[in-house]
Amino acid sequence: MPTEFATREIGAAAKAAAVAEPRVTFKTDRSLGAQAYRFSRVSDGTVVVTSGDASGAMYGGLDIAEALRLGTLKELVSDHRLHTPHVLDRGIKFNLPLDWRTPTYSDRTTASQSNIPEMWSMDFWHDFIDEMARDRYNLLSLWSEHPFPSMVKVPEFPDVALDDVWQGKTDANGAYTDHAVVKKMTMDQKIAFWREVMEYAHDRGIAVYIFTWNVFTHGATGKYNITDAMSNATTVAYTRDSVRELIKTYPLLDGMGITSGENMPGATDDAKEDWVWATYGEGARNALRQEPHRKFHIIHRFHQTSLSQIMQRWKDFSGPVDFSYKYSVAHMYSIANPPMIQEALDVLPPGKKMWLEVRNDDIYSFRFGDPDYLRDYVDNMPPAEVSGGYMMGADGYCLGREFLDRDPGPGPHELVIQKQWYSFMLMGRLSYDPTIPDTHFQEVLAARFPGVSAFGLYRALQSASQTMPLITRFFWGDIDIKWFPESSSKRPADKNYYTVLDFAEGESMPGANVLNIRQWRTNVLEKRPMTKTTPLQIADALEEESRATLQSVAALRMQTPGANAVEFRKTLVDCESLAWLAHYYAEKIHAASDLGLYDLTSDASQQASAIRHLDSALDAWKHYATVRDGQYVPALYGRAGYVNITAMTAKVAQDLTIARGWRPGSIRATVPGQTTEPGVKP
Incomplete structure (x- = not known):
């Protein structure tokens, strides 16, 4: 039964926290609705979970177990509001x-x-x-x-x-x-x-x-x-x-x-x-x-x-x-x-x-x-x-x-x-x-990794997590065989790395209000106002999140958790990997933007700037490959194909060759294969 599971969780949490297990009783009030519950206390100190059904009772019990681990039981049961599901299923x-x-x-x-x-x-x-x-x-x-x-x-x-x-x-x-x-x-x-x-x-x-x-x-x-x-x-x-x-x-x-x-x-x-x-x-x-x-x-x-x-x-x-x-x-x-x-x-x-x-x-x-x-x-x-x-x-x-x-x-x-x-x-x-609130999740991190800065880890994870949303808004491939951001590729990844030319010709995500490079360069050259997020703003945001993540990781590596030390170390490796990937994408977008302008202006300084950014992108990719592949093996994925980040470094280096040999007029007005899946038919 769901309440039996919750009761066992309460007992295990009390034992782990070395505190007395509270007396908990469960009552049912169907009028509360599916999965709903609230807390109250009676005179002998018993915590009462009143719920609309068995699932609500279980969720209330799981809240108590979590509060025991976090040391927040008193605050939890003094809040008598009704908990109801925002999304039912x-x-x-x-x-x-x-x-x-x-x-x-x-x-x-x-x-x-x-x-x-x-x-x-x-x-x-x-x-x-x-x-x-x-x-x-x-x-x-x-x-x-x-x-x-x-x-x-x-x-x-x-x-x-x-x-x-x-x-x-x-x-x-x-x-x-x-x-x-x-x-x-x-x-x-x-x-x-x-x-x-x-x-x-x-x-x-x-x-x-x-x-x-x-x-x-x-x-x-x-x-x-x-x-x-x-x-x-x-x-x-x-x-x-x-x-x-x-x-x-x-x-x-x-x-x-x-x-x-x-x-x-x-x-x-x-x-x-x-x-x-x-x-x-x-x-x-x-x-x-x-x-x-x-x-x-x-x-x-x-x-x-x-x-x-x-x-x-x-x-x-x-x-x-x-x-x-x-x-x-x-x-x-x-x-x-x-x-x-x-x-x-x-x-x-x-x-x-x-x-x-x-x-x-x-x-x-x-x-x-x-x-x-x-x-x-x-x-x-x-x-x-x-x-x-x-x-x-x-x-x-x-x-x-x-x-x-x-x-x-x-x-x-x-x-x-x-x-x-x-x-x-x-x-x-x-x-x-x-x-x-966010503070609750910081308390969860503090309980899992005692002795380290929970806020610092929270920020490292949050900053690292911006990499995929930011790059996918800018460079859109609707289905997974078209875009796997961990390897800047489509299927199969070992043959279809997205080059700096692909970025210059790419589409942004529908509804994201992000300009692609072709739209942006037209606005730049025709001195039109920028009414949407620009490629350079995406690049700057990626760079800022990369910098913030690396700073947080560096500080956290000076700390030692009182529990789950191996997981803590691996979590920092993951954050660092995503930070270097963000830095790589930031530099690549800058380079693609420079080449987008050079493609129309033939201004050699723009080509030179692109080459400098691609040098930095290659360096970032090497860091990414070293950190990521130090923790993970290459693998065959169902939709991305075979992914070996270190082996892809040679393809990343070819972006420099593309930039050095770039001829103005290389960017196509439209690119085949960028349409989305078939839409809804009435």
């Missing part, structure tokens, strides 16, 4: 690498393949789900291209069910060419495993959804003549029956997310929705006929399909059908008020909700966190009347255990959600309550 998007044979999206990568055994470890899921609850997340969405062979038995297609768990093996070049059996399991054992995961999640107040892309038939292809062709009647029947069995097999599965358009080459919107309804729609209806009172939620992604077709096909479905949309496309850390959602909200039917897919394909390696940015991000989300909530996660990285660290320490690798605990905590806690 706060989710994690978890791309689930079940098996070599049933991959998730882009999962033949270092992180995904390393994590396949972990997906079948109950210890992993207990730790992960506990962390979710502590951070106030209450929805776990598991994403897989085709999970059915690894999760269900289908009576009509019995040979599709896969026993055991396979992991990819690599050759000397890092290419996945073979497999290894990493766990022996029958399908019955797999079913029991996932039932336990879902039960554990529900005991922490967390709903579980499974999302798929279509049409994929991994693990089933070739059996019973199943293929990934939409026109294959056997594939339709097999998918329909698999959906039915998934819903029947897992009574605690709360819903499914579905996608029209992936791997449906050349199909019309009519054909796409006909297929999705004939498989997912009919499969779900067949399952739910046997459970007429079960509420099963469908979330249909706004992705390569049209609203009218979705509404027509799904109008008679018995349960709720809502939609989802890539809120910041792939870049959560860009601007706090991304405008792309508006086109979807403008056509949203009355009574429907739009779920936000909050994609963080900006930062895979580093610890980071900026409460001010995330508070603004949450505050700018659409209101509850039209928004179902959010699911935050990446497509190019697996949020399992961390396999990048050169020195992971003894025992199992730490969870990504534990390594990046600060950023996950900030998003979860602030989306529940965006009024939490």
Whole structure:
């Protein structure tokens, strides 16, 4: 039960803080609403948590546990205000690498393949789900291209069910060419495993959804003549029956997310929705006929399909059908008020909700966190009347255990959600309550790293966290294969480094009110007023944040924490890495701006200035590579490709060659490939 978890957390916190465990009782008042709670005290000193439901009681108990660690219990329980969720459903998007044979999206990568055994470890899921609850997340969405062979038995297609768990093996070049059996399991054992995961999640107040892309038939292809062709009647029947069995097999599965358009080459919107309804729609209806009172939620992604077709096909479905949309496309850390959602909200039917897919394909390696940015991000989300909530996660990285660290320490690798605990905590806690002050997070840092300047560490993390939003506002690639800011590249990173010419020709982010270099240079040369942020202002901001971060890190390195010293050291390395990356981008923008002017004026002094800035950019990149790669190994990512920062130094140096050989008139007026993903179709 959720309150049992909270009670254990209170006991553990009291023991760790060496204080008496307070008497706590839980009362229910349904009128308070879902997830709501308040505190009071009775004459004998007992702390009373009055809540609207079990989740609210758990959150109140977790607040008490945190207050014990921070030494702020008296202040907490003397505040009798009602705590209510700002965003009702706060989710994690978890791309689930079940098996070599049933991959998730882009999962033949270092992180995904390393994590396949972990997906079948109950210890992993207990730790992960506990962390979710502590951070106030209450929805776990598991994403897989085709999970059915690894999760269900289908009576009509019995040979599709896969026993055991396979992991990819690599050759000397890092290419996945073979497999290894990493766990022996029958399908019955797999079913029991996932039932336990879902039960554990529900005991922490967390709903579980499974999302798929279509049409994929991994693990089933070739059996019973199943293929990934939409026109294959056997594939339709097999998918329909698999959906039915998934819903029947897992009574605690709360819903499914579905996608029209992936791997449906050349199909019309009519054909796409006909297929999705004939498989997912009919499969779900067949399952739910046997459970007429079960509420099963469908979330249909706004992705390569049209609203009218979705509404027509799904109008008679018995349960709720809502939609989802890539809120910041792939870049959560860009601007706090991304405008792309508006086109979807403008056509949203009355009574429907739009779920936000909050994609963080900006930062895979580093610890980071900026409460001010995330508070603004949450505050700018659409209101509850039209928004179902959010699911935050990446497509190019697996949020399992961390396999990048050169020195992971003894025992199992730490969870990504534990390594990046600060950023996950900030998003979860602030989306529940965006009024939490910055001072609270400084107290959390002080408790985790006693004996060091909590404010200094807070500022180092906050300054370092400006790197990705600032550069992505200026240089926009909407989806993750177009822009991976950790390596200044697109996919594949080892072949597609963005040069200084690319920066001079680049587009800024829609809605960011940032001038690209072509717009800026026109204003400069024609002496027009600058009504938006200029490239040089972005560069100056990056330089200022870099300087502030390095100053904070230098001061913090003179201090020794009384606990978690290894984590503290690695956190400073992450901050320093981001600082050098910010300095590199600042110098590169200055150089691209100089070349933008030189391209029209032929003023040799502008070319010379660009070369000086690129010399500094190369020096900054070398520092970045040394610091970052001293802590992290090169890795193959799902969307960015193979990333080796040190090896990319040679490409960075080529920017100098480009600048020295620059011929005026090199910048194109328009650049192919800078369009965004297809928009919403009514």
